[in-house]
Amino acid sequence: MDELDRNIIGLLGADARMSVATLARRLKVARSTIQARLERLETNGVIVGYTLKLGETAREGRLRTSVLLTIEPRAQGAILTRLKAIHEVERVFTTSGRFDFLLQIACPNTQVLDQVLDQIGAMTGVKSSESLIHLSTKIDRAV
Structure with a gap:
Protein backbone atom coordinates (compact mmCIF):
# COMPACT_ATOMS: atom_id res chain seq x y z
CA MET A 1 0.00 0.00 0.00
CA ASN A 44 -5.95 -8.24 -2.08
CA GLY A 45 -8.41 -8.24 0.83
CA VAL A 46 -7.48 -4.77 2.07
CA ILE A 47 -11.06 -3.63 1.44
CA VAL A 48 -13.54 -6.38 2.26
CA GLY A 49 -16.74 -4.35 2.16
CA TYR A 50 -18.38 -0.96 2.32
CA THR A 51 -20.54 -0.02 5.25
CA LEU A 52 -22.00 2.78 7.25
CA LYS A 53 -21.01 4.09 10.65
CA LEU A 54 -23.80 4.78 13.12
CA GLY A 55 -23.83 8.09 14.92
CA GLU A 56 -24.62 8.61 18.58
CA THR A 57 -28.32 9.20 17.80
CA ALA A 58 -28.65 5.72 16.30
CA ARG A 59 -26.77 4.17 19.22
CA GLU A 60 -28.79 5.87 21.97
CA GLY A 61 -30.96 2.84 22.66
CA ARG A 62 -27.99 0.48 23.06
CA LEU A 63 -25.97 -0.15 26.20
CA ARG A 64 -22.42 -0.84 25.05
CA THR A 65 -20.05 -2.87 27.19
CA SER A 66 -16.53 -4.28 26.96
CA VAL A 67 -15.99 -7.59 28.71
CA LEU A 68 -12.53 -8.94 29.55
CA LEU A 69 -12.41 -12.74 29.83
CA THR A 70 -9.84 -15.08 31.29
CA ILE A 71 -10.33 -18.62 30.04
CA GLU A 72 -8.88 -22.04 30.71
CA PRO A 73 -6.17 -23.29 28.37
CA ARG A 74 -7.56 -25.10 25.32
CA ALA A 75 -11.10 -23.75 25.89
CA GLN A 76 -10.84 -21.05 23.22
CA GLY A 77 -12.54 -22.95 20.38
CA ALA A 78 -15.54 -24.06 22.41
CA ILE A 79 -16.01 -20.65 23.98
CA LEU A 80 -15.81 -18.88 20.60
CA THR A 81 -18.47 -21.22 19.24
CA ARG A 82 -20.79 -20.37 22.14
CA LEU A 83 -20.06 -16.63 21.89
CA LYS A 84 -21.01 -16.66 18.18
CA ALA A 85 -24.49 -17.82 19.20
CA ILE A 86 -25.07 -14.78 21.45
CA HIS A 87 -26.52 -12.03 19.24
CA GLU A 88 -25.46 -9.22 21.59
CA VAL A 89 -21.76 -10.11 21.24
CA GLU A 90 -20.62 -7.86 18.38
CA ARG A 91 -16.87 -8.49 18.38
CA VAL A 92 -14.35 -10.78 20.06
CA PHE A 93 -10.64 -9.98 20.14
CA THR A 94 -7.80 -12.09 21.48
CA THR A 95 -5.46 -10.07 23.69
CA SER A 96 -2.07 -10.19 25.32
CA GLY A 97 -1.65 -9.79 29.05
CA ARG A 98 -3.73 -11.24 31.83
CA PHE A 99 -6.98 -11.45 29.80
CA ASP A 100 -7.52 -13.81 26.90
CA PHE A 101 -10.51 -12.18 25.16
CA LEU A 102 -11.97 -8.70 24.83
CA LEU A 103 -15.65 -8.78 23.91
CA GLN A 104 -17.71 -5.87 22.63
CA ILE A 105 -21.34 -6.26 23.59
CA ALA A 106 -24.41 -4.14 22.78
CA CYS A 107 -27.71 -4.61 24.65
CA PRO A 108 -30.96 -2.66 24.71
CA ASN A 109 -30.99 -2.40 28.53
CA THR A 110 -29.33 -3.51 31.76
CA GLN A 111 -31.63 -6.52 32.18
CA VAL A 112 -30.49 -8.02 28.87
CA LEU A 113 -26.88 -7.14 29.66
CA ASP A 114 -27.18 -8.93 33.00
CA GLN A 115 -28.55 -12.05 31.25
CA VAL A 116 -25.77 -12.00 28.64
CA LEU A 117 -23.09 -11.59 31.31
CA ASP A 118 -24.59 -14.48 33.31
CA GLN A 119 -24.65 -16.63 30.16
CA ILE A 120 -21.00 -15.87 29.42
CA GLY A 121 -19.91 -16.39 33.01
CA ALA A 122 -21.61 -19.80 33.12
CA MET A 123 -19.72 -21.12 30.09
CA THR A 124 -17.43 -24.05 30.74
CA GLY A 125 -13.86 -22.80 30.50
CA VAL A 126 -14.49 -19.19 31.56
CA LYS A 127 -12.37 -18.56 34.63
CA SER A 128 -13.17 -14.88 35.23
CA SER A 129 -14.63 -11.78 33.62
CA GLU A 130 -14.56 -8.04 34.11
CA SER A 131 -17.18 -5.74 32.56
CA LEU A 132 -16.77 -2.12 31.57
CA ILE A 133 -19.91 -0.22 30.57
CA HIS A 134 -19.30 2.51 27.97
CA LEU A 135 -20.64 5.88 29.10
CA SER A 136 -19.81 8.21 26.20
CA THR A 137 -17.59 8.29 23.14
CA LYS A 138 -14.96 11.02 23.27
CA ILE A 139 -12.88 10.04 20.21
CA ASP A 140 -13.85 7.63 17.43
CA ARG A 141 -11.42 7.30 14.54
CA ALA A 142 -12.38 3.73 13.64
CA VAL A 143 -12.73 3.18 9.93
Whole structure:
Protein backbone atom coordinates (compact mmCIF):
# COMPACT_ATOMS: atom_id res chain seq x y z
CA MET A 1 0.00 0.00 0.00
CA ASP A 2 1.26 3.42 -0.88
CA GLU A 3 0.18 6.95 0.01
CA LEU A 4 -2.61 7.00 -2.62
CA ASP A 5 -4.07 3.74 -1.29
CA ARG A 6 -4.02 5.12 2.27
CA ASN A 7 -5.73 8.33 1.08
CA ILE A 8 -8.43 6.34 -0.72
CA ILE A 9 -9.07 4.27 2.40
CA GLY A 10 -9.13 7.41 4.56
CA LEU A 11 -11.72 9.12 2.37
CA LEU A 12 -13.88 6.00 2.13
CA GLY A 13 -13.59 5.52 5.88
CA ALA A 14 -15.17 8.93 6.35
CA ASP A 15 -17.79 8.38 3.62
CA ALA A 16 -18.19 4.86 2.21
CA ARG A 17 -20.69 6.19 -0.34
CA MET A 18 -18.19 8.52 -1.99
CA SER A 19 -18.20 7.99 -5.75
CA VAL A 20 -15.14 7.06 -7.77
CA ALA A 21 -15.41 10.41 -9.58
CA THR A 22 -15.39 12.33 -6.29
CA LEU A 23 -12.43 10.30 -5.00
CA ALA A 24 -10.51 11.04 -8.20
CA ARG A 25 -11.31 14.75 -8.00
CA ARG A 26 -10.29 15.04 -4.34
CA LEU A 27 -7.08 13.07 -4.82
CA LYS A 28 -6.28 14.78 -8.14
CA VAL A 29 -5.84 11.55 -10.11
CA ALA A 30 -7.68 9.96 -13.02
CA ARG A 31 -10.96 8.15 -12.38
CA SER A 32 -9.49 5.02 -14.01
CA THR A 33 -6.58 5.12 -11.53
CA ILE A 34 -9.00 5.16 -8.59
CA GLN A 35 -11.07 2.34 -10.11
CA ALA A 36 -7.96 0.20 -10.65
CA ARG A 37 -6.71 0.89 -7.10
CA LEU A 38 -10.09 -0.02 -5.60
CA GLU A 39 -10.20 -3.27 -7.56
CA ARG A 40 -6.67 -4.14 -6.38
CA LEU A 41 -7.46 -3.25 -2.75
CA GLU A 42 -10.58 -5.44 -2.92
CA THR A 43 -8.78 -8.34 -4.63
CA ASN A 44 -5.95 -8.24 -2.08
CA GLY A 45 -8.41 -8.24 0.83
CA VAL A 46 -7.48 -4.77 2.07
CA ILE A 47 -11.06 -3.63 1.44
CA VAL A 48 -13.54 -6.38 2.26
CA GLY A 49 -16.74 -4.35 2.16
CA TYR A 50 -18.38 -0.96 2.32
CA THR A 51 -20.54 -0.02 5.25
CA LEU A 52 -22.00 2.78 7.25
CA LYS A 53 -21.01 4.09 10.65
CA LEU A 54 -23.80 4.78 13.12
CA GLY A 55 -23.83 8.09 14.92
CA GLU A 56 -24.62 8.61 18.58
CA THR A 57 -28.32 9.20 17.80
CA ALA A 58 -28.65 5.72 16.30
CA ARG A 59 -26.77 4.17 19.22
CA GLU A 60 -28.79 5.87 21.97
CA GLY A 61 -30.96 2.84 22.66
CA ARG A 62 -27.99 0.48 23.06
CA LEU A 63 -25.97 -0.15 26.20
CA ARG A 64 -22.42 -0.84 25.05
CA THR A 65 -20.05 -2.87 27.19
CA SER A 66 -16.53 -4.28 26.96
CA VAL A 67 -15.99 -7.59 28.71
CA LEU A 68 -12.53 -8.94 29.55
CA LEU A 69 -12.41 -12.74 29.83
CA THR A 70 -9.84 -15.08 31.29
CA ILE A 71 -10.33 -18.62 30.04
CA GLU A 72 -8.88 -22.04 30.71
CA PRO A 73 -6.17 -23.29 28.37
CA ARG A 74 -7.56 -25.10 25.32
CA ALA A 75 -11.10 -23.75 25.89
CA GLN A 76 -10.84 -21.05 23.22
CA GLY A 77 -12.54 -22.95 20.38
CA ALA A 78 -15.54 -24.06 22.41
CA ILE A 79 -16.01 -20.65 23.98
CA LEU A 80 -15.81 -18.88 20.60
CA THR A 81 -18.47 -21.22 19.24
CA ARG A 82 -20.79 -20.37 22.14
CA LEU A 83 -20.06 -16.63 21.89
CA LYS A 84 -21.01 -16.66 18.18
CA ALA A 85 -24.49 -17.82 19.20
CA ILE A 86 -25.07 -14.78 21.45
CA HIS A 87 -26.52 -12.03 19.24
CA GLU A 88 -25.46 -9.22 21.59
CA VAL A 89 -21.76 -10.11 21.24
CA GLU A 90 -20.62 -7.86 18.38
CA ARG A 91 -16.87 -8.49 18.38
CA VAL A 92 -14.35 -10.78 20.06
CA PHE A 93 -10.64 -9.98 20.14
CA THR A 94 -7.80 -12.09 21.48
CA THR A 95 -5.46 -10.07 23.69
CA SER A 96 -2.07 -10.19 25.32
CA GLY A 97 -1.65 -9.79 29.05
CA ARG A 98 -3.73 -11.24 31.83
CA PHE A 99 -6.98 -11.45 29.80
CA ASP A 100 -7.52 -13.81 26.90
CA PHE A 101 -10.51 -12.18 25.16
CA LEU A 102 -11.97 -8.70 24.83
CA LEU A 103 -15.65 -8.78 23.91
CA GLN A 104 -17.71 -5.87 22.63
CA ILE A 105 -21.34 -6.26 23.59
CA ALA A 106 -24.41 -4.14 22.78
CA CYS A 107 -27.71 -4.61 24.65
CA PRO A 108 -30.96 -2.66 24.71
CA ASN A 109 -30.99 -2.40 28.53
CA THR A 110 -29.33 -3.51 31.76
CA GLN A 111 -31.63 -6.52 32.18
CA VAL A 112 -30.49 -8.02 28.87
CA LEU A 113 -26.88 -7.14 29.66
CA ASP A 114 -27.18 -8.93 33.00
CA GLN A 115 -28.55 -12.05 31.25
CA VAL A 116 -25.77 -12.00 28.64
CA LEU A 117 -23.09 -11.59 31.31
CA ASP A 118 -24.59 -14.48 33.31
CA GLN A 119 -24.65 -16.63 30.16
CA ILE A 120 -21.00 -15.87 29.42
CA GLY A 121 -19.91 -16.39 33.01
CA ALA A 122 -21.61 -19.80 33.12
CA MET A 123 -19.72 -21.12 30.09
CA THR A 124 -17.43 -24.05 30.74
CA GLY A 125 -13.86 -22.80 30.50
CA VAL A 126 -14.49 -19.19 31.56
CA LYS A 127 -12.37 -18.56 34.63
CA SER A 128 -13.17 -14.88 35.23
CA SER A 129 -14.63 -11.78 33.62
CA GLU A 130 -14.56 -8.04 34.11
CA SER A 131 -17.18 -5.74 32.56
CA LEU A 132 -16.77 -2.12 31.57
CA ILE A 133 -19.91 -0.22 30.57
CA HIS A 134 -19.30 2.51 27.97
CA LEU A 135 -20.64 5.88 29.10
CA SER A 136 -19.81 8.21 26.20
CA THR A 137 -17.59 8.29 23.14
CA LYS A 138 -14.96 11.02 23.27
CA ILE A 139 -12.88 10.04 20.21
CA ASP A 140 -13.85 7.63 17.43
CA ARG A 141 -11.42 7.30 14.54
CA ALA A 142 -12.38 3.73 13.64
CA VAL A 143 -12.73 3.18 9.93
